[in-house]
Every structure is written in structure tokens, then in C-alpha cells.
Amino acid sequence: MFTFIRIIFLGVLVLLAGCAGAPRDNSGGLIAEQNAQFVERPTEGFTPPSVFQTSPPKTIFQITNAVLPTWHTNFSAATKTNSSAPAKPPHRPVPPTFTSLNNWAVDNQLNPPQRLTGSPVVTYSISSRNGICVLEIGSREATWRGMSVHLGFTPEMIDGQIFVHGLDIIKTLSPLLLDPSPNFGPHKTIVIDPGHGGINGGTVSIDGRAEKGFTLDWARRLGSLLSANGWTVYLTRTNDTDISLSNRVAVAEAHHADLFVSLHFNSSAPDHRQSGLETYCLTPTGMPSTLTRGYTDSWTDAYPNNAYDLENLQLAVRLHAALLSASGAEDRGIRRARFMGVLLGQRRPAVLIEGGYLSNAREADKIESGPYRQQLAEAVANALR
Numbered sequence: 001m002f003t004f005i006r007i008i009f010l011g012v013l014v015l016l017a018g019c020a021g022a023p024r025d026n027s028g029g030l031i032a033e034q035n036a037q038f039v040e041r042p043t044e045g046f047t048p049p050s051v052f053q054t055s056p057p058k059t060i061f062q063i064t065n066a067v068l069p070t071w072h073t074n075f076s077a078a079t080k081t082n083s084s085a086p087a088k089p090p091h092r093p094v095p096p097t098f099t100s101l102n103n104w105a106v107d108n109q110l111n112p113p114q115r116l117t118g119s120p121v122v123t124y125s126i127s128s129r130n131g132i133c134v135l136e137i138g139s140r141e142a143t144w145r146g147m148s149v150h151l152g153f154t155p156e157m158i159d160g161q162i163f164v165h166g167l168d169i170i171k172t173l174s175p176l177l178l179d180p181s182p183n184f185g186p187h188k189t190i191v192i193d194p195g196h197g198g199i200n201g202g203t204v205s206i207d208g209r210a211e212k213g214f215t216l217d218w219a220r221r222l223g224s225l226l227s228a229n230g231w232t233v234y235l236t237r238t239n240d241t242d243i244s245l246s247n248r249v250a251v252a253e254a255h256h257a258d259l260f261v262s263l264h265f266n267s268s269a270p271d272h273r274q275s276g277l278e279t280y281c282l283t284p285t286g287m288p289s290t291l292t293r294g295y296t297d298s299w300t301d302a303y304p305n306n307a308y309d310l311e312n313l314q315l316a317v318r319l320h321a322a323l324l325s326a327s328g329a330e331d332r333g334i335r336r337a338r339f340m341g342v343l344l345g346q347r348r349p350a351v352l353i354e355g356g357y358l359s360n361a362r363e364a365d366k367i368e369s370g371p372y373r374q375q376l377a378e379a380v381a382n383a384l385r
């Protein structure tokens with residue numbers, strides 16, 4: 001079984017590289033961008049803090065082979081060394097099937113869900129001191145504090161009551177409504193991963209500039225801010241080089257990172273209308289992903305990072321909310337996916353941010369401006385205070 005999962009996992013690591021719009025060759029790998037005209041320039045006024053590593057040291061690459069098998073032989077016993085306090089368990093265990101939201105609320109001393117609308121869509125709210133969650137019958141898109149959060153399964157009406165799948169209760173509602181606000185730092189170690197690099201340019205903006213340069217600049221700005229806030233910061237790359245996905249994970253492993261944040265920009269070309277922010281975390285085992293981009297989405301797969309399902313969501317919520325607020329961008333939601341190779345093997349809370357659509361003229365204009373990338377960096381840094 002482990003061997004089987006390991007083969008799948010290693011295959012996925014080799015095949016996957018993140019971004020939406022990046023075209024793929026026949027082997028499923030990313031092909032180099034065709035119009036990369038982004039010239040690497042030092043960020044204005046940017047002085048790399050001393051904790052920045054100029055590039056991943058060679059030893060990181062040497063440990064990769066030793067690290068990978070360990071993930072797979074031991075991941076079921078993955079130890080959490082940096083998680084927040086575990087949630088108080090509900091009075092009754094939530095079964096992995098559709099569960100009465102009313103009963104769950106009573107079990108956890110919450111007010112019963114309130115029906116908000118009955119037509120054309122039926123919606124319910126459920127709230128705690130942490131905030132309000134709105135659920136829609138027949139839709140996997142819920143909102144938390146007004147922000148889009150994607151569920152694994154659609155809530156259903158059964159005998160006039162709203163029922164929610166047990167995994168959505170355990171993996172989404174419970175961490176949002178019941179768990180205390182997590183403390184992610186500072187004085188901890190973060191690995192920031194600027195997407196793509198070298199021959200892997202990522203997607204391309206509407207006027208032909210490669211994603212890889214914008215992600216690196218965002219990462220440098222963020223690294224500088226976090227470093228000033230007391231974080232120990234490492235970047236998976238600090239120049240225009242291509243780093244394999246497994247080595248990006250290995251950087252976090254080598255530095256015993258407490259958090260991992262991968263930075264990307266999106267594309268929906270040739271559709272130029274789509275815009276907005278998406279924040280991704282790994283799909284919990286047993287749940288379908290929000291999207292698959294054509295990759296196999298095996299619900300039963302369990303990855304090392306699944307040990308951090310709750311922290312991943314809390315981190316995603318924190319960062320997504322701050323980015324939406326700072327940018328005014330359209331909210332495309334907190335999503336779950338299994339095809340993002342940099343997340344699967346992480347033994348720490350990890351998210352991947354798609355900071356806007358380079359295929360949208362209006363959004364590309366903003367992303368191509370330094371002050372806007374500074375805003376994005378400040379949003380993430382402030383969210384981690």
C-alpha cells in the first residue's frame with residue numbers, strides 16, 4: 001500500500017508544478033514559457049536580509065533522496081512539531097457521512113443553524129464567536145466571514161433540515177467555528193517559494209512577461225518584511241533558476257520550517273475575463289478536490305501534509321482574507337487541490353497563493369507594478385504578525 005502511494009506521490013512530484021495557465025507538454029511536465037521577456041532586475045530598495053540564503057545549498061539537493069522515502073514510510077506517523085493546540089473534540093464523534101448540522105451545533109454549544117433564504121437558493125448560517133459561516137444547499141461554495149471557502153461535498157436538505165458531510169464538519173466547519181485563532185509566528189522559520197524560475201517561466205502576462213519574475217519579486221519583498229518582523233526567512237530560490245518541486249519541499253525540510261508559502265500568479269488564457277485571488281491547500285483524505293485540472297484526484301490518497309489539514313485551512317483563511325482586503329481583488333475562494341506538488345510532502349502548514357490573473361489586462365497591469373506587489377507582500381506579512 002505504501003509502495004503504491006509512494007509511486008503515485010513520486011509521479012505527482014515529477015509531473016506537477018502549480019500554475020493554472022502553464023501549458024503542458026505531452027509528458028505532463030511544464031514546458032518553458034514561449035514569450036518570457038521579463039528581465040530579472042533587483043527590486044528597488046531591496047536589501048536581502050542576512051538570513052536569506054542566496055540559493056539552496058548543495059546539501060539540500062543531496063538530502064532529497066533520503067528525505068523522500070522517509071515521508072512515505074513514516075507519513076502515517078508524521079509528528080506535528082509546530083501545530084497550534086488541538087481542537088476540543090465534539091461531544092459525539094462526527095461520522096464520515098452526512099450529519100445533521102443542527103445536532104452538531106447542539107453538541108458543540110452553538111446556536112442551531114438559521115435559515116437565511118429559501119428561494120431561489122436555500123441558505124443557512126451557523127455562527128460562533130469566531131464568525132459566521134453561510135452554507136448553500138446544493139453548492140460546495142460556502143462563505144466564512146463573507147469570504148469564499150470551498151467544501152468537499154454539497155450540503156443537503158433531509159427531512160427539512162440541513163445536513164453537511166462529516167468531513168466538511170471536521171475539516172472546515174470545526175476549525176473555523178470552534179478552534180481558537182492560530183498563532184503562526186513570529187520568531188519562527190518560514191520558507192517562501194517563488195513559483196517557477198529558469199526555463200520554467202510559469203504563465204505569461206497579457207503583454208508577454210513571465211510569471212517567474214513577479215513571483216520572485218513578491219517573495220523578496222515578503223521575505224524582507226517578515227525578516228524585519230522577527231521571522232527567520234528562507235527562499236527556495238533567490239534568482240532566476242529552476243528548482244524541482246521535490247527540492248522546494250526539501251528546502252523547507254532542511255531548514256525545519258514552521259510554515260511554507262508558495263507564491264504564484266494565474267492565467268485563464270485565452271479567456272481574458274477571469275480575475276481574482278485563490279488560496280490553495282491540500283485536499284483532506286476522503287474528500288474530492290475543488291478542482292483537478294485534469295489530474296487524477298484520488299480521494300483515498302494520504303500525504304504527509306494531510307497531518308496539517310486544520311492548520312492549512314486556518315493559514316489559508318488568514319492569508320486569503322488579508323490579501324483580499326489589501327488588493328480589493330475578486331474573491332475566488334479558498335480551495336483544495338491534490339495536484340500541487342509543493343504542498344503534498346510538506347510536514348508543516350503549507351499553502352499556495354495564486355495572487356491574480358496575468359491573463360486579465362486590468363489585473364496584469366496591477367501585478368506588473370512594484371507598489372502592488374509590495375501591497376501583496378505587506379498583506380501576507382501583516383497576516384502573519
Ligand SMILES: [Zn+2]
Binds near residue numbers: 018202203263264265
Ligand atoms: Zn505558477
